Amino acid sequence: MKQDVLSLIEQNYPNLSPSARSIANYLQQHPLAIVSQTSAEIAEHTHTSKATVSRFFRQLGFESQQDAKQAQLQLRQNGVPVLTQGHSIDQTAEELKNLSQTFEGLHADILNDVCAQLANASRVTLIGFRNSYPVALHFRQQLQQIRPSIRLLPQPGQTLGEDLHDILDDEVIVLFGFQRRTRVFKKIVEVLKGHQTILITDPTGQMYNQQVSQVLVCHLGNDNPFYSYAAPMSLVSMLSNRVYDLIGKNGHHRTQAISQLFNELGEME
Known part of the structure; x- marks a missing residue:
């Protein structure tokens, strides 16, 4: 079972490039973006590119942003407390x-x-x-x-x-x-x-x-x-x-x- 994306960001943060750290900072502040946004949307919010976002997730050990999203959802299915919805839940x-x-x-x-x-x-x-x-x-x-x-x-x-x-x-x-x-x-x-x-x-x-x-x-x-x-x-x-x-x-x-x-x-x- 793959680790929580946020945990992997914390572990790999010292080795990230400045642009990758921008993505890391954004995802740490907006963890829901991992499962709710596309690579293009993450790139837009972090003033980077889709290619940079793809490299970022590969550096964490995922094949793609979609792979990271699925890993995050699987963690939730396995009982790990992970944010997968917004704050408007009734x-x-x-x-x-x-x-x-x-x-x-x-x-x-x-x-x-x-x-x-x-x-x-x-x-x-x-x-x-x-x-x-x-x-x-x-x-x-x-x-x-x-x-x-x-x-x-x-x-x-x-x-x-x-x-x-x-x-x-x-x-x-x-x-x-x-x-x-x-x-x-x-x-x-x-x-x-x-x-x-x-x-x-x-x-x-x-x-x-x-x-x-x-x-x-x-x-x-x-x-x-x-x-x-x-x-x-x-x-x-x-x-x-x-x-x-x-x-x-x-x-x-x-x-x-x-x-x-x-x-x-x-x-x-």
């Missing part, structure tokens, strides 16, 4: 689009099956790394209020081998895997093969379809430098509510008992 519309695409793509029979598993399993294990960890943590907080035997992995400072070895036959594992996934993620999927594993991921995680029991796809958006986790959090909320309905009275009694403990401990306002 954030509300973007979030609504992510939510709509996510929920329209979920099949009712799969959701019903997943929720039944989460309600009836002897234990539920939630696994998430990096940006997936807070989503898994929130899911744990929700599920633990309505049913026992919920655990979150990895524990801080701990390895996974012991816990993955102790997975029960009727245990359900919910694996969260959003970009950018760690190298160990693929190995975890392989270790969990044969177990009841639910993968909650973005569209790129569908590559694991054949290795897990169910896949729930969330859309995170591609226009902003950073992905949005509104859709995964909303999915977790929906699953928690459905599981609560399935558990029924036992879930209600558990939430009441936990609320009573909150009061006794003085943990809540």
Whole structure:
């Protein structure tokens, strides 16, 4: 995977000619130009020529300005925060689009099956790394209020081998895997093969379809430098509510008992 154009500019800046430095200065100040402008437009803004712009990108290691643009877009697809749109993005519309695409793509029979598993399993294990960890943590907080035997992995400072070895036959594992996934993620999927594993991921995680029991796809958006986790959090909320309905009275009694403990401990306002 090629590096970010801006990082390459910084690395190569001392070796650039005066005209190439003009281009470098312009792109550092206007990074969106890398993907939104042609070589001719960059040349015009920097008072250089198309040939100079072409030489500039070749010096950075690209075949052309178009090659640099594609590399920049590919970085974004791989989860690297890179500016690819202007500042006029309608954030509300973007979030609504992510939510709509996510929920329209979920099949009712799969959701019903997943929720039944989460309600009836002897234990539920939630696994998430990096940006997936807070989503898994929130899911744990929700599920633990309505049913026992919920655990979150990895524990801080701990390895996974012991816990993955102790997975029960009727245990359900919910694996969260959003970009950018760690190298160990693929190995975890392989270790969990044969177990009841639910993968909650973005569209790129569908590559694991054949290795897990169910896949729930969330859309995170591609226009902003950073992905949005509104859709995964909303999915977790929906699953928690459905599981609560399935558990029924036992879930209600558990939430009441936990609320009573909150009061006794003085943990809540």
